[in-house]
Amino acid sequence: MTDLTRLTAVETAVAIRDREVSATEVTQAHLDRIAAVDGQVHAFLHVDPEGALDTARRVDAGELSGPLAGVPLGLKDVVVQKGVPTTVGSKILEGWRPPYDATVVKRLREAGVVILGKTNMDEFAMGSSTEHSAYGPTHNPWDLSRIPGGSGGGSAAAVAAYEAPLAIGTDTGGSIRQPAAVTGTVGVKPTYGGVSRYGLVAFSSSLDQAGPCARTVMDAALLHEAIAGYDPADSTSIPSPVPPVVEAARQADVSGLTIGVVRELSGEGYQAGVQQRFEEAVETLTELGAKVVEVSCPHFVYAMPAYYLIAPSEASSNLARFDSVRYGLRVGDDGERSLEEVMSLTRAQGFGAEVKRRIILGTYALSSGYYDAYYGQAQKVRTLITRDFTAAFQQADVLVSPTTPTVAFPLGERLDDPLAMYLADLATIPSNLYGGPAMSLPAGLSEGLPVGLQIMAPTMRDDLLYRVGAAFEAARPAPVPPLSWEA
Amino acid sequence: MTTTTSKTTPTVPYDEALREFEPVIGLETHVELGTASKMFCGCATEFGAEPNTQVCPVCLGLPGALPVVNAKAIESTIRIGLALHCDIAPWGRFARKNYFYPDMPKNFQTSQYDEPLCVDGYLDVQVDGETVRIPIERVHLEEDTGKSLHVGGSTGRIHGATHSLVDYNRAGIPLVEIVTRPVTGTGAHPAEVAKAYVTELRDILRGLDVSDVRMEQGSLRCDVNVSLNRPGDDWGTRSETKNVNSLRSVERAVRSEVERQAGILRTGGRIVQETRHFHEDTGMSTSGRSKEEATDYRYFPEPDLVPLAPDADWIAELKAALPEAPSLRRRRLVEQLGLSELDSQAMTNAGVLDLVLATVDAGAPAAEARNWWLGHLAQQANTRGLEPAELPISPAQVARVVELVSAGSLTAGLARQVVDGVLAGEGEPDEVVEARGLAVVSDEGALAAAVDDAIAAQPDAADKIRAGKVQAVGALVGSVMKATRGQADASVVRRLLLERLGVTED
């Protein structure tokens, strides 16, 4: 009998629709898989067998239908799901059960997608390795001693380790794409405003975007279509139709497209093996009929410093609400201490070091007398980066680069070196500052570890990512993880 | 917390202080808009509901929740701006004002900072027959906070309380802040100007129907800035008095601050830039935190909302549809009614002109309306420490009482009892008449017994009248009125008495 966990989302959905297998069987197979391997991978923070099986039963009963009905999914723990613990990888929200559903969750429920549980992440989505989770790191299924990327390492690892064919991630500076790159999976950051942020615990409001994680481009497209679209509850949501991503994935054809190689996203800091796989990927695209040009985006070099002012600034304000008054952790409330003392103690114990670092950074950048020099200046850089993109898209339909400068690094290697950790997002940050969509998909191996190809498109042209990604995937199928640690 | 100077320095009487110093005042007024739903969510805004029953993930600031702007609140703010002759910004953003306070669910307030909706307006007010132009710096929109209740302490303040309870029903109610520029040249009347400004503003807001402007419920709140300087000197250091929640208090807050600051300045002291808290009971303010330790609010544009860009045609439509300004309406009605300048001035000063006009609108003759509001009702307001407008009686109710009197159903004395009944919360005038049994006794048969009793009880008076001293009838009329608890028509009683005693008047 086929191992149900090895099927793609498309194959699974078809099998369920054709009644070759029940959604309940599929769900149980994945719950069993999680039970078997998650002790080693630690992709999940919370598994919800009752909720998952309940949805599966409703699919089997014909109450729910759709292109992904009955397909299991891991939900990044930054997305609120009614009644299910949501920690955002932080002690400060331990035990909190949200009283409402995020819009993304509502759409998944309506689509009959089976939510298996909540996946691990760097605390408040701040990190590139999942080592900043307050609940311990996730391990890369390709090599358990290495990082799975971050912040959405749990979602990527769950997909790579066959614990779920699909997962939801969020991407503020690369948190979907960088984990996808280092785990050999597909991850997409949609256009900012393409997927509702209502119910995503905010890190940086002007950058955060939820998107799909999958093992194939088509699976990602189906999930993208299921969660995207205008939401009146999110004022920054774009009130226009979802780009035809599934159709584009089906089209899988690059002929007639011009692909721009971004000069600034290569060379120094990029591992030789990564650079080599990237060049081969560009060759493949040429062979497939695309025209390749080199483009320059001179302000991309300032993307990282601008990002580390804007994101922490917004975070310092977004995270102010975690004060012990209304929900979550409360420390030191002994009837003697003042409110201020209880707030301080709670935040001191509830937040991890990286979160504190960014709150302090952001508080400083916004403070009176420094605002113009830091936050204001960073916003100007953001405008310049947007202009770079606009100019580049005059010359090319999509832009490409390596997703990350290196393959997965060993756990612990950069934990005490924040700047080295930040470099993992060098190539992914520009798209967040600009707001356009970007995808990472597998582009072969270096030193036995996955390398990611990043494709970037103009805003609301998410379809182009899928058109190019699907063509590339067909020509260069993704490598399969050996999973030698099993058994 | 109290500064040593304010404890030990004697104050200088108001008039004397203003002969020596020039005042500069500034007013920040917060108005809770009367929209059906909150600023950024769909929750109801009803006053006085059970704590924490009008809340949702958005106004509780739950993780993941996002704001959506209430379009009606934007419209109301623009209309207020237009009524105050402001320019309306073609483009603007909300901003986050960051500070920690438990009644603020997100620990930031979504407000407007350097891009307010309305700027550069003015409002003309009348004080002692003179027009004073109050320059308006800005009108902007923000969300209200919740309310903390400090339990266990003796004062009800946070200091000394054992714990606090927070009600978030008010959190997220749209709040418009109207800020004046510094107002100079108010001479001997800064307190009167401040009160006239808030009164006029309240009338405009009421006319726009954007808020119920109930100061006692906190839907209109004031912060008052005051500084003094010697003529020819630069402006002095200002204090900001918060928590000024009635028209009378606006006047008293400025007055007491002028007196306090003059006392300090006269003895060579230094005014501390600080926030002061006004106490309605004493009419005095006490020192709060000083501005030198003020919070850095770390304002930045609210990334969860898109910029506002009100359409110029829409603004023009709103402008064209504004109601007649209260000052113009007043002038028009005063002319129509033929009230003298002096008379309308007296009514303005007493804060009853609008009430008189409204009572006339409701059908009462101008003279009657004027007499009620300047007479018995002004007295009642004074006794209760309220403005006449704050009395729990409406112009329509007063007009009804006037109508009952002119129909002969009530005497002047009975009418006062009916009004007092309405003020005591006994219902509509007709209900009070019914419940208290206050209808005029015009049945002469019913009065005959009382007339006989009065004559029998005071034979001396009766004899005098029979002897021709008709003026002695007053005492007998009095006792009949007393016996009938004022419900008889005194002129009828008098006629009956004289008839009974066989006296005819020429």
Ligand SMILES: [Zn+2]
């Ligand atoms: Zn609400």
